[in-house]
Amino acid sequence: MKALVVCSGNICRSPMAAEYLRHRAARSGLEHLVVDSAGTLGIEGAPASAEAIRTLRECGLDLSGHRSKGVTAAALRSSDVVLLMSEEHLEYLAEVHPDIGGTRWLLRAFEHGAHPEEGAPDLADPIGQEIEVYREQFGVIRKCVDHLVLYLRHAGGGPVGG
Numbered sequence: 001m002k003a004l005v006v007c008s009g010n011i012c013r014s015p016m017a018a019e020y021l022r023h024r025a026a027r028s029g030l031e032h033l034v035v036d037s038a039g040t041l042g043i044e045g046a047p048a049s050a051e052a053i054r055t056l057r058e059c060g061l062d063l064s065g066h067r068s069k070g071v072t073a074a075a076l077r078s079s080d081v082v083l084l085m086s087e088e089h090l091e092y093l094a095e096v097h098p099d100i101g102g103t104r105w106l107l108r109a110f111e112h113g114a115h116p117e118e119g120a121p122d123l124a125d126p127i128g129q130e131i132e133v134y135r136e137q138f139g140v141i142r143k144c145v146d147h148l149v150l151y152l153r154h155a156g157g158g159p160v161g162g
Contacts, residue, residue, distance in 0.1 A: 010039030042070030
């Protein structure tokens with residue numbers, strides 16, 4: 001099973017969420033879950049922001065080797081689950097890749113529990129903000145990913161329907 005996490009530049013939100021999802025999946029018996037991240041802006045080869053690296057380092061996770069990449073049809077085609085940070089990202093994929101990829105959810109659809117909710121809010125982009133904003137957004141990411149992992153475990157870790 002593969003999950004693709006998508007944001008705009010692939011330097012803040014999606015790398016943080018993907019790295020935490022890898023960590024939680026491994027600790028939760030979902031070792032077979034392959035996690036990748038990408039951005040709608042198509043930025044290639046940029047490192048994660050210094051604040052994103054620092055925020056995850058504070059939790060014992062390492063983003064120092066991350067390099068950004070743009071979302072591709074191939075990445076979507078191979079994904080069972082696509083997690084997005086904002087409605088704008090959902091709209092982008094609906095326009096550019098309407099019939100490619102797995103089930104698509106906003107990450108915050110899992111904020112309140114292990115079943116995705118309609119009408120989820122966007123996860124604000126912390127780019128250019130102080131480290132406290134990154135920590136706050138990562139707190140939301142952690143809650144959502146923790147619930148997502150519960151959902152995936154309940155679903156048997158196989159392809160899921162939306």
